[in-house]
Amino acid sequence: DAKTTQPNSMESNEEEPVHLPCNHSTISGTDYIHWYRQLPSQGPEYVIHGLTSNVNNRMASLAIAEDRKSSTLILHRATLRDAAVYYCILSMHSGYALNFGKGTSLLVTP
């Protein structure tokens, strides 16, 4: 399975944008890029996913590099509730196994 590399931790101020990077230099042409987050004491929750084009939804935006070797999850205005561990995951098929790494722990300060 293709691997992803994320920073261990990041910090942001409340109401400011946050850019969470993910490197996946060995991504294959059929790999989808998924982002999940896990709030304290909860199971992971889906954030966004994409294949080649940038994607937007109500939670976040996903910017995918042209060569697909990296991507960035963008939270437009961080809130205290966005403090969580964010996982960038590659998956060959929709709905198949998600291979979580250690993710990025995001701290949001008032």
Next chain:
Amino acid sequence: DAGVTQSPTHLIKTRGQQVTLRCSPKSGHDTVSWYQQALGQGPQFIFQYYEEEERQRGNFPDRFSGHQFPNYSSELNVNALLLGDSALYLCASSLAAGAFSYEQYFGPGTRLTVT
């Protein structure tokens, strides 16, 4: 609409014992996956069930087994418990096909402690 539910919430077992964890998927979902999350680590995929059969399996020993029932609910069984099996066990449900098959919904997990 209830999301993914898991039972029990917590349990404590002794090394060598056997344990069964249960999961009810989100309404309308037909696929169930199980994950193990050790403290401070990301979840690790154990296996996935669809149409009552194991469709995909991660790198876990045969002590870990599962079952899916006709109503799509699922059980995870672990035999001969080891101290290292202490973890949060997460269940996730999804649709096998369709426009939203990419999204997995996770339950709150079962915290297993092996002493």
